[in-house]
Amino acid sequence: MTDAQILLAALLTPLLSAVLIACFLRCRGTLASYVSVAAAAAICAFSYLAIQACEAGPVRAAVDWLQFGNFTVSMGFLFDGEAATMLAMVAFVGLLIHIFSLGYMSEDKSKGRFFAGLSIFMFSMVGIILADNLIMIFVFWELVGFSSYMLIGHYLDTDEAAAASKKAFIVNRIGDLGFLVGIVYAYWHFGTTNLEAMGAAVNADPSLISWVIAALLMCGFIGKSAQFPLHVWLPDAMAGPTPVSALIHAATMVAAGVYFLIRITFLFPESVLGGIAILGTSVAVYAGFCAYGQNDIKKILAYSTLSQLGYMSAAFGLGYPGVALFHLITHAFFKALLFLGAGSIIHGCHHEQDIFKMGGMLKKMPITSITFFIGVLALCGFGIAGVGFAGYYSKDAILIGSLVKENTLIFALLLGGAFLTAGYMGRLFWIAFLGQPKSEAAENAHESPLTMLIPLVALAVLSVAGGVLDLWPQGLGENIKAGMKHLHHADTDHAAAHTVHLWAMVAWIVGLVGSFFFYGVGKNGDALQNRAKPVYEFLKARLWFDEIYGFYVAKIQQRVAVLLSFLDIFLIKGLFVRGSAGLVGLVGACSRSLVVGNIHGYVYWFLAGILLLWALAAGVAL
């Protein structure tokens, strides 16, 4: 098999699985789940083969799909180092989550639909990773949005899930508007949408970089990766099943935005990069604060995801795309672990999600708790003196980057974010896992089955060891290694590295210990809520973004929509459609009046015709 065929197989296997399930296996949920897991395993196998092939050099393949005049839309693969890294992560984490879903969704009635959605999602995600031009990325971007919509709304009978899925899709579409305009403008500017061609053009002539294109393409990233101001859909998306939250809204889809940015790094001028950095930092801090006002375990993890996405975009904005990719990968590992652990807990407590109703999970579900704690430590950047879990390496690299660029404000804010992260994760862990069970459900919790534990353990191992780049297999992470090397070279006397390591260590220690004492172990209620209610309420309000948007849509946009609808009914339906029909009817009636049954009438019409012909012949201008 040639390299391109391997990639094609990796792309099409999940599509095949989805079609199979949708057509035949919708009612046979168990069989559907096995098909889907088999597809995920196949993706893993194919991507392994492809990565082997990629060591020689990037794999390129393209086929012309549509042709309009001299504008062709082609579908092709560009499988280089960053694509290989991303594909490896998506395939492996995806496979683990598929296995987890076998156990988690075992009692669900619509398993078939769920696994079809997972397969379609894997297809779309692999498409984004492998795509070589902007239009193909856009096509798969929308497909990913659709799969997200389908999977968030999996629990059809709850209003909350339906509303959340709509919100996710619509907010994404708002971002995609800018994306689409950006693609069109990029085509007009460069004459092509192929990534490599654009890169070559920019290398040859740096004046071609336009901040407008960068800003427009960034809109797609803002929508998909939940930056300001389009971040509102991510917490609501937790209404979907937990494996969905793990796969889509933690590890892969939201990271697709960052991956896309990394793909088009060459298009960004300094000004836009600065804007991205500021955007990322602000959302990192904002989400950190918001997490303190949440009691639902999945919502806390969602805000944590928002915060870490902010870190990734800050890294990108500071000019280190390799570091951003690094954090993306490590974040995928430990965030997936956290979400799957939360899923395990929720499954064990029979779908109880409030942390104040859990408690004592450490005794009831030991393996889950230990792996969850490993995830917490990885997220907080646990590490001492140069060795640590995965988050330690990537997060500290971002902080080092901010110092090296002499951006003390960003450094301070990101460090504050690290404090906050440790704080709320500690709050989560101490309350939910230690102490005594606080409800019936928690009392009866028992350890999850093996299909749910194996992925947890696998991800825990990755969270521990994934940060050590030397352990990564050959061929993966070349970009990352290059980026880290670049960073270390910029940090000439390692002063920044030392400062960061010191302060980061202080951050996670203070955060974890502080939350231990402040929130207590296994308390009934939120300590902040009890002691400083206004602060708690303010944090819970999350800066009223949802309320502002709701007001705008209901009051302002709705009025415009009503006006447009009136115009539509009046102008288009009334005037144009009915009017043209009436005009035709009028012509018909006039023609009908010619056909009188009366012979004398016909004679008069003859005379009129003759006069007309006479006038024409005489040259009377008509």
Place this chain on the structure above:
Amino acid sequence: MLDILFYVFSAITLIAAVLMVLTPNAVNGAMCMIVAFIGTAALFVLLEAYFLAVIQVVVYAGAVMVLFLFIIMLLDVDKGEGATEYKDKLTIGAAAIGFLLLAMLVCSAFSGSHLPEPVLTAVTENPEVFNGGVPFTTSSKSFGYSLFTKYMLPFQVAGFLLLAAMIGVIVVSKKHDVAED
């Protein structure tokens, strides 16, 4: 002398035509029509188209009008029905005015001095060819000559036309039985 004849026969023709149009009785109208045709034949004679004059009398006045009379009497239109035949006064007034206008138009178009007056050349026995057309003679020999040389095709087509008309008449006027097979 010929001028007077011209005026007399023109008057006869026109008056007969008007009478034909205005008389309520169809048979009377047919009679008046015959008079008009004979007047036209006389005008043809004045124009030295003797052959055509005879054809006019024989075919038109003799055959066509007789056929008309046959049909009129066959259909036997009721006198009473004919009496209520006229349209309302408005239509009659409008038609009369229209006719007067048309007449005035015709007269003014053809009586002015702005039109050329061709001179009536004398008819010779063997005239030279004039303007590419067949030269004018009064004999029917020239008719036959032209019909079989220059106008051969229209002649044959007219023959076919008459054949088709004959067949058509037979077909159209066949009586259909009630129980038709």
Place this chain on the structure above:
Amino acid sequence: MTVGLNAFLIVAGLLFAVGLLGVTLRQNTLVIYMSLELMLNAVNLAFVAFSRYNGTMDGNLFVFFIITVAAAEVALGLAIIVALFRRRQSVMVDQLNALSH
């Protein structure tokens, strides 16, 4: 003869106008048909006049054909009127209005 071409044309034109008057004014189908023949006749007169005054024979020949065609047409038209009378029991035009709405 000192009468000019225009006089003949005036006569022909007046005959034509009378025929037109008859077509538009009368209700009896047969009278309408006779008026049509009158119009044809007027045209014949004009043709012969032109033919004589131009010194060519073509006008006369054309009149020959017009008379032929008119005879055929009269025969057929009257056959149709007879058939119509058999159906409708009337030849009055105002009663032959089955095609009007």
